[in-house]
Amino acid sequence: MLAVAVLVGLVACSDDSATTEAPAQPEPEPVDRDASLREIAADSGLRIGAAVDADALQQDPAYAHAAAIHFNSLTPENDMKWSVVQPRRGEWDFSGADALVDFAEEHEMAVRGHTLVWGQDVGNGMPDWVRQIRDPDELRSVLREYVTTLMSRYAGRVERWDVVNEPLLIGGGELDRNPFFEALGPEYIAEAFELAHEVNPDAELWLNEHSLEHLSDKADALVALVADLIEQGVPVDGVGLQTHQFSSSLPPPGAVEDVLTRLGDLGVEVAITELDLPLDEARDLDSQAAGYRQIVDECLAAGCAEISVWGVDDSRTWLDEFLGGGPHEPLVLDADYQTKPAYDAVRDAILATQASP
Numbered sequence: 001m002l003a004v005a006v007l008v009g010l011v012a013c014s015d016d017s018a019t020t021e022a023p024a025q026p027e028p029e030p031v032d033r034d035a036s037l038r039e040i041a042a043d044s045g046l047r048i049g050a051a052v053d054a055d056a057l058q059q060d061p062a063y064a065h066a067a068a069i070h071f072n073s074l075t076p077e078n079d080m081k082w083s084v085v086q087p088r089r090g091e092w093d094f095s096g097a098d099a100l101v102d103f104a105e106e107h108e109m110a111v112r113g114h115t116l117v118w119g120q121d122v123g124n125g126m127p128d129w130v131r132q133i134r135d136p137d138e139l140r141s142v143l144r145e146y147v148t149t150l151m152s153r154y155a156g157r158v159e160r161w162d163v164v165n166e167p168l169l170i171g172g173g174e175l176d177r178n179p180f181f182e183a184l185g186p187e188y189i190a191e192a193f194e195l196a197h198e199v200n201p202d203a204e205l206w207l208n209e210h211s212l213e214h215l216s217d218k219a220d221a222l223v224a225l226v227a228d229l230i231e232q233g234v235p236v237d238g239v240g241l242q243t244h245q246f247s248s249s250l251p252p253p254g255a256v257e258d259v260l261t262r263l264g265d266l267g268v269e270v271a272i273t274e275l276d277l278p279l280d281e282a283r284d285l286d287s288q289a290a291g292y293r294q295i296v297d298e299c300l301a302a303g304c305a306e307i308s309v310w311g312v313d314d315s316r317t318w319l320d321e322f323l324g325g326g327p328h329e330p331l332v333l334d335a336d337y338q339t340k341p342a343y344d345a346v347r348d349a350i351l352a353t354q355a356s357p
């Protein structure tokens with residue numbers, strides 16, 4: 001959009017055949033390059049968020065300060081996951097989630113509840129005691145208890161939830177045969193959204209997925225899934241594109257805007273929910289910044305309501321363990337909480353939309 005504004009500006013200045021003087025263009029606001037992402041985003045009504053860890057928040061005041069001044073939204077990286085909140089049947093631990101929601105309220109930040117139903121056999125999304133349940137009625141019963149307990153605890157304080165995370169095969173265009181699918185069938189997705197809506201009718205209910213910007217079959221499958229859910233009248237309010245770049249190779253230009261536009265055209269909000277982009281082998285901060293700019297430009301062009309990065313600072317990224325090697329330094333704040341060229345690139349992308357609404 002910035003390009004269009006420049007083009008319009010050039011035509012207006014050079015067109016001396018106009019019969020009346022074009023009204024003087026107001027001087028663009030000086031870019032305050034010291035303004036934080038949070039300050040810049042406020043002018044757009046944009047959510048700019050980060051994944052936050054409760055332990056780090058309580059142990060490191062500099063981490064907490066950085067989270068509060070740079071972001072207006074937070075996503076619990078792990079503290080609201082089923083394995084953490086209910087590690088064993090009947091045993092609940094809300095300590096991390098409570099700390100994050102309290103912190104968010106204290107600093108006027110939104111909270112993205114993450115995540116209610118995640119059946120992928122990775123990490124700690126689903127407790128082992130739930131993964132072993134095969135009886136559909138028993139699984140429905142423990143799911144209802146978990147969703148009701150967690151959403152009700154934060155009703156009025158957490159109003160946006162990743163209801164179903166990663167329903168598709170990691171690399172492909174069909175539903176993952178996770179334990180929810182095996183016991184309840186593909187309808188488990190609709191059931192999860194209807195349950196969440198029943199528990200908190202005021203909450204925004206989101207679907208969250210990764211790699212659509214790289215895998216066109218997966219993108220097609222997710223668009224079809226969301227269209228089908230909406231056709232059924234399932235209360236899906238938004239779709240999050242995680243946008244983890246598992247390597248420094250970028251999505252094809254236009255791929256992010258294309259898939260988010262296709263989803264937005266279905267009538268749901270769209271967002272980038274888990275952005276991170278590891279440094280390339282040359283460890284070139286400017287090429288990392290260019291990658292962030294490409295992705296954020298396209299998200300904003302598609303009408304994104306939120307841009308969240310998957311971590312506050314480079315010292316705590318999951319990618320160092322996931323990819324090995326490293327440090328991969330994939331985020332917008334470095335390990336000393338200093339802004340990086342990637343941070344400036346995100347800010348410039350947001351400012352560009354403000355310069356040419």
Ligand code: G3I
Nearest residue numbers: 077078081114115122123124125165210242244274310318
């Ligand atoms: O807290 C325990 C600790 O007590 C224990 O000693 C240690 C070793 O077993 O594990 C710790 O839990 C780990 C947790 O991260 C906190 O560090 C889990 O094993 C580990 O699986 C978990 O990884 C998280 C992963 O999701 C799986 O839940 C990553 O931090 C987190 O960044 C990642 O985030 C996901 C999103 O939720 C969904 N989208 C993809 C994204 C990346 O996988």
